Amino acid sequence: MADLQILQNKVARIILDLDYGSSASSALKKLAWKDLKTRRIVNRLILIYKCKNNLFSYNFEITYHQDMHAYNTRSKCNIRKSAARHKWGHWTTVNFASNDWNELPKKFVKQKTFKLLKST
Numbered sequence: 001m002a003d004l005q006i007l008q009n010k011v012a013r014i015i016l017d018l019d020y021g022s023s024a025s026s027a028l029k030k031l032a033w034k035d036l037k038t039r040r041i042v043n044r045l046i047l048i049y050k051c052k053n054n055l056f057s058y059n060f061e062i063t064y065h066q067d068m069h070a071y072n073t074r075s076k077c078n079i080r081k082s083a084a085r086h087k088w089g090h091w092t093t094v095n096f097a098s099n100d101w102n103e104l105p106k107k108f109v110k111q112k113t114f115k116l117l118k119s120t
Helices: 002-015 024-030 036-052 093-103 115-119
Strands: none
Touching: 002 024, 002 036, 036 093
């Protein structure tokens, strides 16, 4: 994935006709491009939002910590990751997306629209 980010940085410099040593992050800002890591995170968050609100045709069986026990913990509203038996089973889009969703501040999780995600 780092190779794709390097390529995006080079393309941004070429479009703006900047020197090779110039800052790629400032070139990306001038073009209003997001770096690839941010784009992946935003797309995963949009996927979880759509799954939670039945806006997506596939059901990922999202379960919360509060569905598994009745304890009143800070993480009761967090999405529970799948219980894979092998390490490679945790490398799924849903697990990455649930990690990203659980790291959001609670005020964003409770939002009814995802315009905020689209604007970031």
